[in-house]
Amino acid sequence: MTKFLKKSELSSEWYEVDATNVVVGRLATIISKILRGKNKTNYTPHIDNGDFVIVKNIENVKFTGSKFENKKYYRHTGHPGGIKFTTPERLNEKKPGETLRLAVKRMLPGGPLAKKQLTKLKIYSGNEHPHSAQNPQLIELNKLNKKNILRK
Numbered sequence: 001m002t003k004f005l006k007k008s009e010l011s012s013e014w015y016e017v018d019a020t021n022v023v024v025g026r027l028a029t030i031i032s033k034i035l036r037g038k039n040k041t042n043y044t045p046h047i048d049n050g051d052f053v054i055v056k057n058i059e060n061v062k063f064t065g066s067k068f069e070n071k072k073y074y075r076h077t078g079h080p081g082g083i084k085f086t087t088p089e090r091l092n093e094k095k096p097g098e099t100l101r102l103a104v105k106r107m108l109p110g111g112p113l114a115k116k117q118l119t120k121l122k123i124y125s126g127n128e129h130p131h132s133a134q135n136p137q138l139i140e141l142n143k144l145n146k147k148n149i150l151r152k
Contacts, residue, residue, distance in 0.1 A: 055121070
């Protein structure tokens with residue numbers, strides 16, 4: 001019999017990830033699993049059971065191949081002929097963490113629940129962040145086994 005969580009049974013933890021020399025896509029898959037709560041044994045799809053994720057040193061994140069110069073992010077203004085695009089290179093100049101935020105956002109399902117889960121992602125340039133009072137657990141990405149990502 002499947003047991004579903006109730007709102008009174010929810011608990012969230014804080015995780016900290018160092019993004020130095022990590023590929024954006026691989027980092028985004030790990031973060032999206034944590035935000036949805038899929039790393040927990042009591043995962044419930046319709047309830048926000050995810051944890052908070054702090055990403056630091058976002059300016060040192062990597063892209064594979066020539067994606068940093070050639071990949072395009074499209075958006076539309078809503079007016080006829082209003083399609084605009086930008087590259088990760090230009091996006092990093094204006095907003096350093098936006099490439100990772102977009103990658104994680106596109107890995108979450110659409111809807112109000114995903115928007116709420118995306119607010120649990122905190123991205124910072126540099127090594128400092130204001131969430132040290134939450135005692136975040138450090139996730140060392142170079143020590144993770146590819147088949148066993150964040151199982152409890």
